[in-house]
Amino acid sequence: MIGLSHYLILSGILFSIGLVGVLRRKNLLMLFFATEIMLNAANIAFAAISSHYNDLTGQMFAFFIVAVAASEVAVGLGLLIVLYKKYGTLDLDNFTVMKG
Amino acid sequence: MISFAFYFFAVLITLLFLVTVMSKNVLYAMTSLAAGMVLISGLFFILGADFLGAVQLIVYVGAIMALYSFAMMFFDVTRDVKEDNSNNTVVFLLGGAIALLLVLMFSAPILGTGAQALHPAVVGATNPQAVGLVLFTKYLVPFEVAAIMLLVAMIAGIILAGKQMDESLTMTEQEENINEMKGDEQ
Numbered sequence: 191m192i193g194l195s196h197y198l199i200l201s202g203i204l205f206s207i208g209l210v211g212v213l214r215r216k217n218l219l220m221l222f223f224a225t226e227i228m229l230n231a232a233n234i235a236f237a238a239i240s241s242h243y244n245d246l247t248g249q250m251f252a253f254f255i256v257a258v259a260a261s262e263v264a265v266g267l268g269l270l271i272v273l274y275k276k277y278g279t280l281d282l283d284n285f286t287v288m289k290g
Numbered sequence: 291m292i293s294f295a296f297y298f299f300a301v302l303i304t305l306l307f308l309v310t311v312m313s314k315n316v317l318y319a320m321t322s323l324a325a326g327m328v329l330i331s332g333l334f335f336i337l338g339a340d341f342l343g344a345v346q347l348i349v350y351v352g353a354i355m356a357l358y359s360f361a362m363m364f365f366d367v368t369r370d371v372k373e374d375n376s377n378n379t380v381v382f383l384l385g386g387a388i389a390l391l392l393v394l395m396f397s398a399p400i401l402g403t404g405a406q407a408l409h410p411a412v413v414g415a416t417n418p419q420a421v422g423l424v425l426f427t428k429y430l431v432p433f434e435v436a437a438i439m440l441l442v443a444m445i446a447g448i449i450l451a452g453k454q455m456d457e458s459l460t461m462t463e464q465e466e467n468i469n470e471m472k473g474d475e476q
Contacts, residue, residue, distance in 0.1 A: 192296045197337070198393065200300045204307060206389030211311035213381040219316060219358075219365065223323050226354070227307050230330055233346070241337040246424045247408050249342050250432075253425070256349050257436040261443030263354050267361040268450025274365055281372075 197238030204231035218270055218280040222263070229259050295336055303329045316362060324355040340417040 208231060211224025233252045240248025270280065277284055306326035313319045327350045334343035412420045425433055 192293050196296065196300075197333075200303075200333075202389055202393040203304060205392065206385050207304070207307045207311055209389055210382060210385035213385055214311070214378065217316075219362075220319060222358075223310050223319055226323060226350075227310065227326075230327060230350075233342075234330060234333060237334050237337045237339045237342055241339065244410055245408055246420055249339050249421060250424060250429050252339075252342050253345060254432060254436055256345055257440060260349055260354060261439050263357050264443040264447035265450070267357060268447045270361065271364050271451045272453070280365065 194238055194242040198235055201231045201235035201238070204228075204234065207231075216282045218273070218282060221282070222266060222270075225262075226259065229255055292336060295332070299329050299332050299336075302326075303333075316365070320355065320358055320362065324351055327351050327355070338417060341421045 205228055208224045208227035211227060212221060215221045215224055233255055236248040236252040236255070238248075240246060240252075273285075274280060303326045306322040306329070309322040310319045310326065313322070327346065331343040331346040331351075334340075334346055412423055415423065
């Protein structure tokens with residue numbers, strides 16, 4: 191039988207995959223993909239808890255997460271295009287301006 | 291049957307997202323991310339969150355991934371991404387440790403006193419009906435705020451991406467030099 195803990199463990203695994211991606215990636219577009227994975231992991235946990243308690247609040251928060259993700263992508267991709275026009279690359283190491 | 295579906299989806303999602311995180315090719319990463327999101331909507335349908343599953347399919351797979359693929363046309367995706375990963379073990383240890391901490395943190399209240407339902411689902415309503423009843427009564431203000439946020443994001447995206455659209459991204463160096471010389475003269 192699949193319980194709440196199964197979904198929470200899956201959500202934790204997916205979140206850690208996204209976290210490893212965020213820490214490991216140097217390309218900004220790939221970094222965005224990793225953040226999407228983390229948002230989706232949170233959504234799974236919200237939906238699982240929502241169905242476990244028969245409470246719709248979790249699903250509401252999942253909807254708002256989807257809305258936040260959509261606006262984040264719209265603004266972030268605009269910024270990426272501006273950066274690419276300016277530097278010709280999306281590598282984070284090239285944007286380092288502080289020496290130390 | 292449900293447990294088979296859960297494990298099927300869980301294993302596939304994990305593998306696809308691992309491909310997203312590990313792949314050197316942007317195209318592979320994006321495709322596997324889209325496929326993983328489709329399968330996540332399957333998990334939502336298992337959980338009985340029908341409307342959330344449909345929203346996941348329409349917004350995530352339909353809109354966000356389409357936006358990514360449009361943006362990818364601006365970047366050079368044919369060559370592999372070169373990344374300097376000098377300290378991988380630190381990254382994996384750190385990622386695993388933080389994730390474990392988060393799981394413990396979030397599972398602590400469930401193991402303890404046990405939470406109570408704040409807005410119990412309406413009896414006899416299908417999932418989309420119940421979602422509408424809660425969304426347009428108790429969450430009406432956040433809903434409107436989210437609408438304004440989406441509008442702001444749309445305007446910001448148009449302004450950021452639409453600026454200097456007449457300039458080509460794939461200019462040759464010679465053309466760029468000519469443009470820079472023109473700029474210096476001015």
